[in-house]
Amino acid sequence: xxxxxxxxxxxxxxxxxxxxxxxxxxxxxxxxxxxxxxxxxxxxxxxxxxxxxxxxxxxxxxxxxxxxxxxxxxxxxxxxxxxxxxxxxxxxxxxxxxxxxxxxxxxxxxxxxxxxxxxxxxxxxxxxxxxxxxxxxxxxxxxxxxxxxxxxxxxxxxxxxxxxxxxxxxxxxxxxxxxxxxxxxxxxxxxxxxxxxxxxxxxxxxxxxxxxxx
Amino acid sequence: xxxxxxxxxxxxxxxxxxxxxxxxxxxxxxxxxxxxxxxxxxxxxxxxxxxxxxxxxxxxxxxxxxxxxxxxxxxxxxxxxxx
Numbered sequence: 579x580x581x582x583x584x585x586x587x588x589x590x591x592x593x594x595x596x597x598x599x600x601x602x603x604x605x606x607x608x609x610x611x612x613x614x615x616x617x618x619x620x621x622x623x624x625x626x627x628x629x630x631x632x633x634x635x636x637x638x639x640x641x642x643x644x645x646x647x648x649x650x651x652x653x654x655x656x657x658x659x660x661x662x663x664x665x666x667x668x669x670x671x672x673x674x675x676x677x678x679x680x681x682x683x684x685x686x687x688x689x690x691x692x693x694x695x696x697x698x699x700x701x702x703x704x705x706x707x708x709x710x711x712x713x714x715x716x717x718x719x720x721x722x723x724x725x726x727x728x729x730x731x732x733x734x735x736x737x738x739x740x741x742x743x744x745x746x747x748x749x750x751x752x753x754x755x756x757x758x759x760x761x762x763x764x765x766x767x768x769x770x771x772x773x774x775x776x777x778x779x780x781x782x783x784x785x786x787x788x789x790x791x792x
Numbered sequence: 793x794x795x796x797x798x799x800x801x802x803x804x805x806x807x808x809x810x811x812x813x814x815x816x817x818x819x820x821x822x823x824x825x826x827x828x829x830x831x832x833x834x835x836x837x838x839x840x841x842x843x844x845x846x847x848x849x850x851x852x853x854x855x856x857x858x859x860x861x862x863x864x865x866x867x868x869x870x871x872x873x874x875x
Contacts, residue, residue, distance in 0.1 A: 600875050602871060602872075605867075605868070605871045606864065606867075606868065609862070609864060609867050610861075610864075613861055613862045613864075613867070614859050614860060614861055614862070616862065617860055617861070617862045618855075618858075618860070627860075631862055631863055631866070634862045634867075635862075635866060635867060635870050638867055638870060638871070639870060642871070642874050643874075689808075689809065690808045690809055690811070691805075691808045693805070696803075696804060696805040699803070699805075702796060703794065703796060704796065704797055704804075705796050705798060705803055706798070706803025706804055706805040706806060707797070707798075707803060707804045707805075707834075708804045708836040708837075711835075711836030711839070712836060712839050712840050712843055713839070714839050714842070714843075715843065720846060720850065721850075721853070725850070726850065726854040727854075729847075729850045729851060729853075729854035729855075730854050730855065730858070733851065733854070733855065744851060745855070748848045748851040748852055749851060749852050749855050749856075751852075754816055754818070765818075769812055769813055769816065769818065772812055773809070773811075773812035773813075776812060776844060776847055776848065776851075777808075777844075779850075780843055780844055780847040783843070783847060783850070784843065
């Protein structure tokens, strides 16, 4: 059945047909389309580029092995992404065992904003209101090269699951449903991971930009 | 004695935890309306939401130039080996 809303589905179907027939060009088209994203997802879980390349290659073999079982119930991109994310997680866990637990960075997360920046819930005038409100960011600073460097550093510090979600949502522009499907998350968990990731990046940016202004 | 001020019935501290759901329009209609009401009256929260929007934009911009491509030749060899 043609999906009128999403022409990519038909293009994918044609590519899959050629891929099943062993067409190298079809394979390389898919590699060029999804390879960079797969590498990025792999790098959220493993430390080195070499291992990430390995994970991507394993994932492609998984894709080829699974081709005959792929029924198009999910889209090709979410299916491929799920395969690479699973492989990367397995490899990441394997690597993680050899490093001390303390350096793993637990997933226990606090609130989006430091509670000290709000009045108490029993404040007579502004219960739960800002006591130390955010200051608007100077536009010319926002897009400065150093600011972008801060953003990259903040993303790199996030736990892998949060990185996966923020990359798919905010870099790739995927819909929440697609991300939930690819990463096998409930809609609620998908949102919690995105919320934590964005909140932390915003905090780091605020810290940096307020410091610059001061 | 003056009444406490809680615009839209949501405190600022609560609002910052709902921003992601709000931007996805994933809140119930009534809650969306309360968020809108709060944001209309509260400058600091409006600034906060703008900062989150800016953050989303910057995440996209900052990582765009990082794009790396996997080793095509190695993948092609793997593909030939698989067949």
